[in-house]
């Protein structure tokens with residue numbers, strides 16, 4: 001069965017989040033909690049979301065020296081979310097340390113959260129990457145390179161744009177997760193995203209998960225927008 005679209009809860013705090021979730025009545029969702037909401041509300045927000053029956057991707061994108069990431073991941077494991085992430089640019093030693101921390105921190109008898117690595121942010125264009133990161137390759141090669149490193153480090157998958165999802169599946173494993181933000185319903189503004197894809201196209205190309213924020217959260221009718229995303233994503 002296809003994973004539910006992950007809704008990015010990019011809100012300023014619990015009140016705004018609660019107002020948004022009320023639209024969905026008691027429907028169980030897969031939600032993403034990012035830096036803004038987690039820094040504001042802390043772990044209590046995750047407990048509340050779990051009590052409401054939602055699955056959680058905790059999107060904090062750790063990127064530091066291996067020992068620091070190892071220790072931080074042990075703490076994140078105790079929060080019992082479904083998914084966490086790090087930056088692949090931290091290197092294989094850091095990625096292995098993150099996985100080790102997550103394994104050691106997972107409560108006995110509980111499922112270890114999935115851990116994925118950000119390759120190139122979906123807000124990064126090829127020109128920007130080449131100029132600012134001094135990478136003298138096509139963007140797709142850089143994404144694939146990071147995906148291979150994450151795979152060899154034993155991670156469960158990567159964050160990439162849907163545009164690269166098929167190539168990553170072919171280079172790694174069909175079960176290696178391709179979690180893809182930068183999703184827009186047709187005609188919606190790209191905002192700060194550079195590599196955008198519709199839910200339908202993401203499914204065709206090979207995403208295993210899509211992350212959708214503003215196409216849903218900014219819609220006049222967020223439930224209708226979510227249903228549109230879901231039906232495109234679940235087509236075929």
Ligand SMILES: O=c1ccn([C@@H]2O[C@H](COP(=O)(O)O)[C@@H](O)[C@H]2O)c(=O)[nH]1
Nearest residue numbers: 008034120121122181182211212213214
């Ligand atoms: O490469 C990345 C990694 C993470 N994100 C996050 O996903 C959502 C996307 O929100 P939209 O409103 O649909 O653009 C947001 O929380 C980002 O922090 C990403 O976009 N790209």
